[in-house]
Amino acid sequence: MLVKEFRYTITDKIGIHARPAGELAKLTKEFQSRVKIRAGEKEAAAGRLMAVMALGIRNGQEIVVTAEGPDEERAAERLEEFFRNNL
Amino acid sequence: MEGIKGKAILGRVAVGKLFYYKKEKRQVRRVGDADPGTELHRYEDAVRAAEQELLGLYEKACREVGEVNAAVFEVHRMMLTDEDYRDSVVNIIEGQRVNAEYAVAVTGDNFQKLFSSMEDEYFKARAADVKDVSDRLHRILSGQEESHGLLEPVILMAKDLAPSETVQLDKKKLLGFVTEQGSLNSHTAILARTMNIPALVGVPVREEWDGHMAAIDGETGTLYVDPDPETLALLEEKQACAEEKRRLLLELKDKDDVTLDGKRIKLYGNIGSVADVAAVLRYNAAGIGLFRSEFLYLEKNTYPTEEEQFAVYKQVAEMMAGREVIIRTLDIGADKQAEYFALGHEENPALGYRAIRICLTKPEIFKTQLRAIYRASAFGTISVMFPMVASVWEVKRAKELAAEVRGELESHGIPFGSVSLGIMIETPAAAVISDRLAREVDFFSIGTNDLIQYTLAVDRQNERLEEFYDPHHEAVLRLIEYVVRSGHTAGCSVGICGELGADTALTERFLRMGVDELSVSPAFLLEVRERIRGTDLR
Known part of the structure; x- marks a missing residue:
């Protein structure tokens, strides 16, 4: 199975802060696919709030988001939209 | 002392x-040889109770400090049910056969350390949130009330x-x-x-x-x-x-914007994002006189789509429920830069490639915005104004593009409302030919910040020029007076949306000139209202 992936550079002033991280976790749970966020060497499951926050992703940092599973196409699409609108 | x-x-x-x-003081007692089944059960019960408490807090906070600030309790609720947090507690209970209190305390401490060791101040400060969540669980487990x-x-x-x-x-x-x-x-x-x-x-x-x-x-x-x-x-x-000042001002919250002699003035609010609408509504402004659409462009890495813009304009129109919303089209350039526009370095950005000048040379970007605005106009009362106009042909060209957009929407059967078209008067050129411009549009809105800087040839960002930057300069006030007169002659309404609009030392003078509308930052609405209500034009 292929993995869907996209890159995104954070434009939010703080970075991936608590509120959007929470919304991201919620959104991720709507999909069956495994969604991960990679920032440099570190990686976390997007559905895990604390783990995502512990990545400490700041403004201007580039991340790679991957989705793997039966609905990966849609998951990647929706998540990309989420990042563009919120982060 | x-x-x-x-x-x-x-x-x-x-x-x-x-x-x-x-x-x-949280005293955590470690009880060994506890039954994991019982402890897990106690933990789950405590999580549920804590969730209930946090829901209640969220609702209380929503009422008292608004949804945006209440969000912290939503975050707490998510931390509470975070899988890593839960896994850690469960592991400790099962692996060490200890009581739930102890497992929660250890887990909480670990996650706190994780955050407090981070470099960034924002993330460091989240340790306090983790502690708050863990303390709540611990308190519930030990059977105490808040x-x-x-x-x-x-x-x-x-x-x-x-x-x-x-x-x-x-x-x-x-x-x-x-x-x-x-x-x-x-x-x-x-x-x-x-x-x-x-x-x-x-x-x-x-x-x-x-x-x-x-x-x-x-x-x-x-x-x-x-x-x-x-x-x-x-x-x-x-x-x-x-306190006295605040109390008196707050009494004006729902009062009309009418002078002592009974003239009604349109007091509007300026907004730079959707969040600002709340303050406009709170102080009961009659409309939005300047909706700076730039934030839609500045927050992005690429041009915002028609859909993204439409959603925002529609939301604002709906929130204002029929009150006028004047959207200023893209005013980027000079001190507001977005990289993807690739505007390049300019010797003189204030006199450079910006605002309507970009819109007319990149009509596709402009038309995308206009389409979004027209579509949103079906959901409220929307007006649109073009910034940085200096010549009649610019207005004519912008109107042509707006007409094209209307034609395209019509041919696709997409509904839109009636949208008044106006321009900002912020260059001395526009002020001087305002008699001609007035024949082209429905309204003027005077942007005093730029009008002052261009009229006096004083860069307002330059601190050394502070004593030369005189907002009350007679040249500026004469231009404003002329703009009001030529607007009214042609049946155009005239408003002021720059900072000078909130200058209460000038409110009476503006009203005497016949200014129809003042649009100010929501923080100044009550002060200006007080001034309007105390003015007698007889």
Whole structure:
């Protein structure tokens, strides 16, 4: 199975802060696919709030988001939209 | 008298008795050889109870400090149910056969350390949120109720105050608070600011001050313990003045914008994002006189789509429920740059490639915005205005593009409302030919910031020119007067949306000129309303 992936550079002033991280976790749970966020060497499951926050992703940092599973196409699409609108 | 410096969260004054708020010390007893089944069950029950508490807090905070600030409790709820947190607690209970309290305490400490060791100030401060969540669980597990009763009005002092504690405190009895820990960025600080409570952080508090008189001076960031009579009198006066002014202004919240002789003025608010609409509604402005659409472009890495823009314009139109919303089309360039526009370096950005000049040379970007605006106009009363106009042909060209957009929407059967078209008057050229421009549009809105800088040839960003930047310069006021006159001759309404619109020293003069609308930052709405209501034009 292929993995869907996209890159995104954070434009939010703080970075991936608590509120959007929470919304991201919620959104991720709507999909069956495994969604991960990679920032440099570190990686976390997007559905895990604390783990995502512990990545400490700041403004201007580039991340790679991957989705793997039966609905990966849609998951990647929706998540990309989420990042563009919120982060 | 002792005066201790801290960092002020809010520039207000509070005077009252100090109350030392001591948290019940969390004593975690490790009980070995516990039954994992029972402990897991207790843990799950505690999580459910904590979720209920946090839901209640969220609702309370929504009512008192608004949804955006209440979000911290949503975050707490998510932390509470976070899988890593849960996994850790479950592992400790099962692996070490210990009581749930101990497992929660260890897990909480670990996650706190994770955050407090981070470099970034924002993430570091989240350790306090983790602690708040863990303390809540621990308290529930040990069967204690939350207690936040204040018996009398006090200035509360504490080593630290969690966001949840801040919200739960009885606002009627909380004159102010002082904490030793906590940063200006913490959720607690944000909540204090929103609740308008005078507060200081970074003050080394002492338990022996409990019961002493004290005063917080939010302007200087000082806590006075046992203030001497002079200091106290001074601060009390400061406080009384500010309170009286605020109280009087707030009484004007729902009053009409009518002069003493009965002339109704359109008092509008300026907004730079959807969040600002709340303040416009709170102070009951009759409309939005300047919706700066730039934020849609500045927040992005690429051009915002028609759909994204449509959603925002529609939301604002709906929130304003029929009151006029004047959207200013893209005003980017000069001091507002977005990289993807690739505008390049300019010797003279203020006189450069910006605003309508970009729109007319990149009509596709412009038409995308116009389409979004027209589509949103089906959901409320929307007007549109073009910034930085200097010539009649620019207005004609912009109107042609707007007509093209209407034609395209019509041919696709997409509905739109009737949209008034206007321009900003912010170049001396536009002011001088305003008689001609008035024949092209429905309204003018005078952008005083740029009009002053271009008329006086004074760069407003240059600090050395401060004494030369005179907003009340006769040249500026004469231009404004001429614009009002030529607008009215052609049946155009004329408003002012620049900072000068909020300058109450000029309100009467503007009204005498016949200005129909003043649009100001929501923070100034009440002051300007007060001035309008006190003006007699007879």
